[in-house]
Amino acid sequence: MTETQAVSTLPAFPFDTPPGHDTDPEGLRLLAEGSMARARMAEGGKEVWLALGYHANRQVMSDLRFARQPVTSPDAPVTVPALVGVTDVISVMDPPKHTRVRRLLAAAFTPRMVERLRPRIQSIIDDLLDGFDSFDKPSDLMEMFFAPLPITVICELLGVPESDRSNLRGWAHRFMTAGAPEEMATTHQEVGAYLAGLVAAKRAHPADDLTTALVEVHDEGDRLTEAELVINIQTLLVAGFETTLNQFSNGIVALSRNPGQFDLLRRNPELADNAVEELLRYDKQILATIPWIAAEEVDIDGYLIEAGDAVIGVPNIANRDPAVFENPNQLDITRANASQHLSFTHGPHFCIGAQLARTEMRMALAALVRRYPELDVAVPHTELEWRQSAAVRALWRLPVTW
Template sequence: MTATRTASTLPTFPFDTPHGDDTDPEGLRLLADRSMARARMAEDGKEVWLALGYQANRQVMSDPRMARQPVTSPDAPVTVPALVGVTEVISVMDPPRHTRVRRLLAAAFTPRMVDRLRPRIQTIIDDLLDRFDSYDKPSDLMEMFFAPLPITVICELLGVPEADRSNLRGWAHRFMTAGAPEEMAATHQEVGAYLAGLIAAKRAHPADDLTTALVEVRDQGDRLTEGELVINIQTLLVAGFETTLNQFSNGIVALSRNPGQFDLLRQNPDLADNAVEELLRYVKQIVATIPWIASEDLDIDGHKVKAGDAVVGVPNIGNRDPAVFVDPNRLDITRSNASQHLSFTHGPHFCLGAQLARTEMRMALAALVRRYPNLDVAVPHADLEWRREAAVRALWRLPVTW
């Protein structure tokens, strides 16, 4: 093992990686030496631990001694400006509150509800693909297919009227853009006011949708507060649209860069389910993640972490750990353990919407390669335009021919 770096030579995080890259070369280089590394945050220069290895990431995500709520404080070891004072979103809660709110959310957002959506999802997919012949070539696959699918699905699931969906799409886009704190606060206020009205409407006129289910869900007399309802419906909206859209488009780019794997999928559309898991493993999605704060001294995969230390999980590097994935830097849509990836995280904060995202992506990818097996990116990969201000790895557009 190499000598410990001095503070002045620590790597900077997030890594200075071109947005078009599928992973972070600096992270892989560090992982080759150790599963945890010290780094300096780019925004404020504060020191953190980076969890790089697969097992280190899993432990950080599941160890009850790692806390999330401290990052909502302005004097946190690492401050996330967009989260300061935002204590009611499930992703920054700790037990026992996290346990309570997640139980209530899970009681409404059930696997059965997602399964019931499958016929509707297929209808939306078929309708969107039917329109392809009316477009000029090349056209933007994000606008043709990858954006309207998840926004329609999540809005129908939440019971959002069709007339309001363009506004919600714009808000979701703004949430994923690293804007100034005052801009984020203004967006929170706009969305919060809209969702408060939607919740009031569902309370007065219940419907067969997730918002109504969340309003009505109870557990031994307990229920979600108004603030918990608003912020967590907002989270479902953003995750259900923006992150799914970006995973779709990034996945097609990865397949286009690996034509042998793309051809294999075209020839065997039934591989779509496993291909989605491998793309989730292989393709970096999140540029920066929410830190964890150690509540006491502990050992993480052999590294001594002190109480108060901030730890940032880097799951896209954990997904490339050769201790778990053979030849991890190769895209292989037949990989037998692809679904062990950490892209939906792990432990108590495992993504509530994982089943919905998987269902949409699997159905969409299979239908796309069956209907249009010649589809491919229409410009040199180096010419693709990436949203450099985004908190996720996202394209502005994806020109394709078919």
């Protein structure tokens, strides 16, 4: 067998899984054979390693012998077109630059800031739930509740004027939809120009918001550059809206598909905190993650990763690893170790907005089941419409009755 023939027989990644599936059957099959697997990229055919096991993923995410910055090069072992030439977003930085920027971001976006938002988040939730009476049944829960909540929260956090929020929502949506390169470039230019203006406005007229805090944060005289400010605020915007929206809606679908668990939550809304962790573990969200490049030879669970090899972590498969999670393919909102999931990744690149996302989802889910315990998906699950070209597992709409 030639080398070309050998590569062609490898499983393709991302897996060809219908978007309505909550996990990847092919990934689970490969996990049963080992914690690491060889695969080829569906586009371009380049050979990569997939980290499938829980502990393999944690090692890749935290081992400094793996680097992110090389994937921004057009000559990378695996090229991510949207990242080529990008140098200032934290998700593709390596130490020491990553350490510096992460420290500055964390100094501005603090746990205390998120805790201060709780009363306002609760007020937004209550107002949205009050408005349910104005909708016909069935209606789209994403438009009624799951979209306006995170876009309002992240825009208020960043200090975005209410009149601009519909534009930001559109940009965030376009970022998470795999459009043509020209369309993505236009979106980057539009949102970059807007956020540069926002930064300039906050520099001239400081306010009590995260954008001002990011502009003003400093450490021994060091500050974020203009480019670092703009692109990392953009990242917070997209993650704070689009991914939270989709995790909300996917979670309701998962509960509806597991009516015993949904009924348990309705009877015990105090389980909402743990239910959110279990839904984060159980439900596939991101369809493909940024590759890591081995800077030197590394051993992972007995698999030899050579210098220059590309490794892609697959957290949704790691979250189903039976070595860590008992009966991993079962949704169990009382699972004791649900919070050990890797959906916010692990190590230096752990999601900086994880606390905000958790706070919103926990408060929203508890309030929703308390206020409308009869709420459920209004159509057969097979009739739900899923986006076919999104970077995340996402519905177009979620019709519900209540």
